[in-house]
Amino acid sequence: MKLGLLFPLSNVHPSIGSGFVLGLKAMLATKQLQDAVTIIKEPIGFGGGEKEVYQKAEKLLMVDEVDLLIAFVDEKAFELLNPLIQAADKPVLLVNAGANYPLNWVAQPNVIRLNLQHAFSCYLSGTLAAQGGNKQGALVSSFYDCGYLHTAAIVNGFTENGGQMLHNYINNQRYDEGFEIGQLTDFITANPACTQLLSVLDELPASLVYDRLKQYSAAVPIHLYVSPMMLQGAALKNIESGFIHAVDGFLPWHAGLAHESNQLFINSCKEKASIFSLLGWETGLIIAELKPDPQQDWNGDAVIASLLNKKIEGPRGTLTLDLDTQIYMAPLYHYYKSEGTSHATIEPVSDLEKGWKAFTSKSTEGHVTGWMNTYLCY
Numbered sequence: 589m590k591l592g593l594l595f596p597l598s599n600v601h602p603s604i605g606s607g608f609v610l611g612l613k614a615m616l617a618t619k620q621l622q623d624a625v626t627i628i629k630e631p632i633g634f635g636g637g638e639k640e641v642y643q644k645a646e647k648l649l650m651v652d653e654v655d656l657l658i659a660f661v662d663e664k665a666f667e668l669l670n671p672l673i674q675a676a677d678k679p680v681l682l683v684n685a686g687a688n689y690p691l692n693w694v695a696q697p698n699v700i701r702l703n704l705q706h707a708f709s710c711y712l713s714g715t716l717a718a719q720g721g722n723k724q725g726a727l728v729s730s731f732y733d734c735g736y737l738h739t740a741a742i743v744n745g746f747t748e749n750g751g752q753m754l755h756n757y758i759n760n761q762r763y764d765e766g767f768e769i770g771q772l773t774d775f776i777t778a779n780p781a782c783t784q785l786l787s788v789l790d791e792l793p794a795s796l797v798y799d800r801l802k803q804y805s806a807a808v809p810i811h812l813y814v815s816p817m818m819l820q821g822a823a824l825k826n827i828e829s830g831f832i833h834a835v836d837g838f839l840p841w842h843a844g845l846a847h848e849s850n851q852l853f854i855n856s857c858k859e860k861a862s863i864f865s866l867l868g869w870e871t872g873l874i875i876a877e878l879k880p881d882p883q884q885d886w887n888g889d890a891v892i893a894s895l896l897n898k899k900i901e902g903p904r905g906t907l908t909l910d911l912d913t914q915i916y917m918a919p920l921y922h923y924y925k926s927e928g929t930s931h932a933t934i935e936p937v938s939d940l941e942k943g944w945k946a947f948t949s950k951s952t953e954g955h956v957t958g959w960m961n962t963y964l965c966y
Contacts, residue, residue, distance in 0.1 A: 589880035591627045592648030593658045596635040598965040600792065605631065607864030608660060608683075614856040614865070615872025624880040628652050635661045636961030638668055645669050649676040655886040656681065656878075658871060662962040663688040673699065679891035681874065683867055687736040687963035693948050695914040698888025700895065702870060702907075702916045704863055706963070707738040709816045709838035709920060710788060711947045712937070714745025716836055717784050717813040725784040726755035728772060728812075730793045732966055734758055735959040738815060739788045744950070746786055754782050759793065767796045773804050780807045788815040790964065794823035802831050809833055809927040816840060817964075819923050820863075832928050839921040841866055841904045842934060853903040870902045870916075905936070913948060 593612075595605040609629070616622045630644040641661055648654050649672060657673070659666060660683045673680050679698055686703030717725055725746055729739055743753060757772045776782065783806070789797060794817060801810065814837035817823065827835060841863060843854060857865045877898055878884075878891060892914070900907040905919035920940060925932035 589625050589656070589875075589884075590652065590654045591625055591656050591658060591875070592645075592652060592654030593627055593629045593660070594632050594641065594644055594648070595629060595660045596632055596962045596965045598634065600790070600966055601864070601964045603860070603862060604864050604964060605660075607860060607862050608868035608871075610860055611853075611857060611865030611868025611870075612872045613868075615869045616875065618852070618856060619872070619876045621872075621876060621880060625875065628654060632661065634961040634965040635665055636959065636965075638665065638960065641665050642668055642672065646672055649673075649678060654678070655884075656875070656891070658683060660684060660867075660962065662960065663690055664958070664960050665962070667691060670696075677888045678886060679888045681871060683871060685863075685963045687738040688958070689737055689741075689952060690913075692952055693913050695912065698892055700874075700892055700909065700914045700916065702867065702874070704816065704840040704867070705918065705920060706816050706840075707736075707741040708944065708947050709840065710738040710742035711745040712838050712920070712943050713813040713815065713836065714742040714747075714751070714786055715749050715943065715946075716745075717786055717811075718746050718749035718751035721784050721811060722781055723751045724754055724779075724782045725751055725786050725813075726757060726772075726775065726782055727753060728757050728785050728787040728789070728797065729759070730789055731758055731760040732959075733788050733790055733793070733815075736963050737958065738963075741947070742786045742788055742813070742815065745947075748946075751784075753786075754779060759797075763792045763796060767793075767800070769797060769800045773800075776804075776806055776810065783808050783810055785810055785812045787812050787818060789823075790817045791820045791822045794818040794820075795826045798823065798826035798831065801833060802826060805832065811836065811927075813837060827925065829930050831925075834927045835923070835925045835932070837923050838937065839923055839934065840918065842921060844934070845903065845905075845921075847905065849901045849905075850903040866903055870900070870904075870907060873900050873902055873907070910944070917944065
């Protein structure tokens with residue numbers, strides 16, 4: 589089997605490509621498939637160069653004649669590949685963080701999607717924020733992070749459930765010792781009834797915002813409803829002690845999951861286990877389900893159809909293809925830390941289907957602005 593891989597680069601998260609390949613190879617070795625799969629890799633920069641992404645995909649599909657294309661690109665870049673993908677009629681797996689979502693929810697017969705459900709997690713955070721407090725909130729994001737639809741998702745979850753957005757705070761500063769949030773804290777001081785902050789930030793700006801909020805004592809404790817990257821380890825170090833505000837959010841995965849599939853992943857990848865190697869590992873699980881065979885017919889529609897009703901046990905839990913969208917759904921985990929405590933609770937979300945149906949029932953028409961590059965690639 590020839591596997592074609594488009595993988596991105598990142599200055600801030602340099603392990604995106606290498607971590608993905610590490611997880612993929614580790615799973616193939618676990619399944620003893622390393623000799624049955626040849627991986628042809630093509631780097632695509634930050635994933636935002638339209639011509640580069642298209643040319644590399646064309647090479648893999650038409651010149652290298654790969655059997656399966658893995659495209660670690662954003663939804664916007666992926667749209668450019670659709671004519672090529674349909675002409676090649678090969679199975680395609682689109683992989684990314686899930687910070688954006690498709691231009692429409694109509695499934696393509698030869699395409700499946702695997703992501704970290706970031707936009708959906710943000711939607712759930714916004715929905716949760718609307719269920720508590722006085723339904724008054726403010727958005728906290730950065731110039732980079734707000735360029736993806738996960739920001740729209742958290743706001744939509746909040747406003748669709750009765751929440752009222754009173755303020756947008758978009759930080760565009762350098763992530764260094766001069767970073768400050770004076771405009772945000774001034775707003776909170778002037779509007780003490782607005783205690784809910786809907787926050788969408790990557791790890792580094794999240795850690796800085798947490799640190800600055802640690803030094804701010806509001807008249808009423810603030811409750812932050814956050815994006816998944818704000819619950820990554822490097823960000824959370826600044827709320828482990830001395831943080832007086834509450835934090836709520838949803839995680840796609842954390843290293844402490846005790847089930848056997850996660851422990852196998854952790855033990856195989858060791859200190860390099862991450863959300864990026866997780867996506868590579870799960871990609872390997874999907875490939876294993878296809879049982880690579882030199883004589884197999886790699887017709888796109890038929891290959892994808894063979895996966896539709898299969899459940900896959902991975903580090904996050906059970907992966908199941910949503911038949912309406914052909915997006916792999918996985919368990920999500922609710923993170924909650926009450927104000928003034930150092931201990932957080934992390935529990936599986938019991939009923940995701942209701943939230944997912946609400947999230948995917950809305951038309952995505954008109955969502956055409958924002959960054960082209962894959963989220964976390966900057």
